Amino acid sequence: MEPISQIQGITGRTIRGHLDLRCDLRPDGVTYLSRQSFRAPIHLSKPHVESGALVVHLVNPTAGFFDGDRLDVRVDAGQGSRVVLSSPGASRVHRARGETPAICSQHLTVESGAFMEWIPEPFIPQAGARYHQQTKIELAEDAGLFFFEWIAPGRVARGEIFDYESLRWELDLEVGGKLIARERYNLNPSDHSLTAMREKFPAAHYVTVHVAGITASAWPAEELDALSGEKIYLGHGPLLAGAFMVRALCADSLAARSLLVDLRQILYRASGHSAPRLGRLNL
Known part of the structure; x- marks a missing residue:
C-alpha cells in the first residue's frame, strides 16, 4: 500500500488529507513523537507533556469536510508510551454536492504497556451531509485505551436536527490480535435507524466510549449508573479480553459535555492515573 504521506492531496474539488504519528518513550521515560506527518485538513499543535502523558491537539483549520474529501489517520503508541489525542474544535461535514460521501479512515495501534486516549469535540453533520467513518x-x-466519540444531531441552533443524508460508522476493536468488538451502523433520517434516538430525546447527542486497561474489580459501575438522569440515558458493560463499553444518549449539547467531563474523571480514577488537562472547557 502506498504510504499515506505520498498520496496526492488536492484533486479538483476534493482534499486527500492525512495524519501519521508514532509515539515512543525516551530513555528518561518521557513520551515523545518519534514520527509525524500531516496534511490539510489536519494541522498538529505543539505537543506537551501533562500528567505523564503526551497531549497532542489535532486541529482542522478548514471549513470542514465536503463530499469526496478523504482523511487517512494512523497513530501508533509505542511500547510503554502514554498519549492523549484531542481536537479542540468540532468536526463538520457540509451538504453533499454529489453522491460520494466524505470519508475518514482511522487506524490506531497501542502496543504493550502503552495507553492512548482519543477524545474529540462533537462530530456535527450538517443538512444534506454524507459521511463514512472507518476505525x-x-x-x-x-x-490501555479510552476511545471517546460524540455525534451531534446537526446544527441545532439553525433548526437542522437529523437533517443529514446519511452517516455510516464502522469500528473494529482487536485485543491481542483477537476481534472483540465490531460495529456497523447506518444512520439515515429517512428510515427507522434514528427512531430510538428520537423517541428518547428529539435532538439526541450520542456519546460512546471504548475502554481497556481497567480491571473488572476496579470498573466503576455504581458511579457510571449514577450518571443516568432526566437528560442522560446511559448504559455500560464488559466486552471480551478485559475491555468495556459505555453508551449514552443526551438530551442536548450541554448534557453531553457534562457527561464527557464526568466520564473522563471517573474512568481516569478507576485506572489509577490523573486526567491530563486538555485546555478545553472543563477538560
Missing part, C-alpha cells in the same frame, strides 16, 4: 483499533493485551 480499526489494535491493542496489545496489556494496553
Whole structure:
C-alpha cells in the first residue's frame, strides 16, 4: 500500500488529507513523537507533556469536510508510551454536492504497556451531509485505551436536527490480535435507524466510549449508573479480553459535555492515573 504521506492531496474539488504519528518513550521515560506527518485538513499543535502523558491537539483549520474529501489517520503508541489525542474544535461535514460521501479512515495501534486516549469535540453533520467513518483499533493485551466519540444531531441552533443524508460508522476493536468488538451502523433520517434516538430525546447527542486497561474489580459501575438522569440515558458493560463499553444518549449539547467531563474523571480514577488537562472547557 502506498504510504499515506505520498498520496496526492488536492484533486479538483476534493482534499486527500492525512495524519501519521508514532509515539515512543525516551530513555528518561518521557513520551515523545518519534514520527509525524500531516496534511490539510489536519494541522498538529505543539505537543506537551501533562500528567505523564503526551497531549497532542489535532486541529482542522478548514471549513470542514465536503463530499469526496478523504482523511487517512494512523497513530501508533509505542511500547510503554502514554498519549492523549484531542481536537479542540468540532468536526463538520457540509451538504453533499454529489453522491460520494466524505470519508475518514482511522487506524490506531497501542502496543504493550502503552495507553492512548482519543477524545474529540462533537462530530456535527450538517443538512444534506454524507459521511463514512472507518476505525480499526489494535491493542496489545496489556494496553490501555479510552476511545471517546460524540455525534451531534446537526446544527441545532439553525433548526437542522437529523437533517443529514446519511452517516455510516464502522469500528473494529482487536485485543491481542483477537476481534472483540465490531460495529456497523447506518444512520439515515429517512428510515427507522434514528427512531430510538428520537423517541428518547428529539435532538439526541450520542456519546460512546471504548475502554481497556481497567480491571473488572476496579470498573466503576455504581458511579457510571449514577450518571443516568432526566437528560442522560446511559448504559455500560464488559466486552471480551478485559475491555468495556459505555453508551449514552443526551438530551442536548450541554448534557453531553457534562457527561464527557464526568466520564473522563471517573474512568481516569478507576485506572489509577490523573486526567491530563486538555485546555478545553472543563477538560
